[in-house]
Amino acid sequence: MKRLTVPKIKRRKFEGKTEEPLVMLTAYTARQAQLLDPHCDMLLVGDSLGQVIYGLPSTLPVTLDMMCAHGAAVVRGSYHSVVIVDMPFGAYEASPQIAFEAASRIMAETGAAAVKLEGGEAMAETIAFLTARGIPVMAHVGLTPQAVNVLGGYAARGRSQQEHEKIIRDGQAVSDAGAFAVVVEGVIEPIAIALTQSVEIPVIGIGASAQCDGQVLVTEDMLGMFERVPRFVKKYDDIAGMIEKTVETYAREVRDRSFPGPEQTYQPKK
Numbered sequence: 170m171k172r173l174t175v176p177k178i179k180r181r182k183f184e185g186k187t188e189e190p191l192v193m194l195t196a197y198t199a200r201q202a203q204l205l206d207p208h209c210d211m212l213l214v215g216d217s218l219g220q221v222i223y224g225l226p227s228t229l230p231v232t233l234d235m236m237c238a239h240g241a242a243v244v245r246g247s248y249h250s251v252v253i254v255d256m257p258f259g260a261y262e263a264s265p266q267i268a269f270e271a272a273s274r275i276m277a278e279t280g281a282a283a284v285k286l287e288g289g290e291a292m293a294e295t296i297a298f299l300t301a302r303g304i305p306v307m308a309h310v311g312l313t314p315q316a317v318n319v320l321g322g323y324a325a326r327g328r329s330q331q332e333h334e335k336i337i338r339d340g341q342a343v344s345d346a347g348a349f350a351v352v353v354e355g356v357i358e359p360i361a362i363a364l365t366q367s368v369e370i371p372v373i374g375i376g377a378s379a380q381c382d383g384q385v386l387v388t389e390d391m392l393g394m395f396e397r398v399p400r401f402v403k404k405y406d407d408i409a410g411m412i413e414k415t416v417e418t419y420a421r422e423v424r425d426r427s428f429p430g431p432e433q434t435y436q437p438k439k
């Protein structure tokens with residue numbers, strides 16, 4: 170199976186609509202990527218790995234080193250999906266030049282097809298700068314977790330008219346700047362629908378609307394790895410419960426010496 174490309178993803182939105190929604194999930198490891206890859210169009214190496222993998226309190230402490238290491242693992246574990254790597258907080262905001270240094274390092278060290286960054290109008294110049302220099306950019310507007318300290322939390326965005334208009338302007342700005350797609354996170358549905366209808370590029374929703382051009386979730390959230398998840402997450406399974414049960418069985422068998430059994434034990438040749 171040949172790997173999808175960024176232009177192919179962008180072209181899936183034709184005359185303002187993506188007929189078959191784009192499927193995106195996060196991936197942080199090679200094995201996880203292998204399992205998700207055949208079913209997805211895009212794999213996102215999200216900076217959500219800060220909380221999910223490293224137990225950090227937010228995405229703010231995530232480093233470029235972490236993103237490069239996990240990005241490379243996901244590229245190695247996938248053959249079909251477009252792999253997109255999040256730019257971590259602090260690595261790109263100061264200037265287009267600084268963003269290019271971080272993004273080019275991600276591209277060179279991971280083999281990913283694109284980077285993602287948070288921000289709308291404020292990042293438009295950076296998006297144009299990177300795209301003109303060979304780095305496709307996915308943008309991320311609405312609830313942008315790296316701005317949690319400015320936003321004051323992770324509550325849904327767009328409930329005031331002012332906020333509503335700002336999010337639409339952000340989406341239009343990143344589309345005009347050359348982003349190939351945009352994630353819209355944690356917004357009231359009318360904004361997600363309006364944005365999807367008003368930009369030429371695919372709009373990927375998370376906590377947004379089924380009318381978006383695609384959907385993304387954090388894989389561990391939708392698998393049921395965590396007790397507490399945002400309201401917009403659907404838990405498709407109870408992986409945490411399965412792991413607990415399995416480990417409980419293992420611990421009991423070790424303690425009562427029924428593991429390892431004869432099948433798992435080497436004996437001298439007869």
Ligand code: KIV
Nearest residue numbers: 195215216217352385
């Ligand atoms: O970091 C992440 O996982 C993300 C998605 C939730 C869009 O940015």
Ligand code: NA
Nearest residue numbers: 215216217255
């Ligand atoms: Na992210």
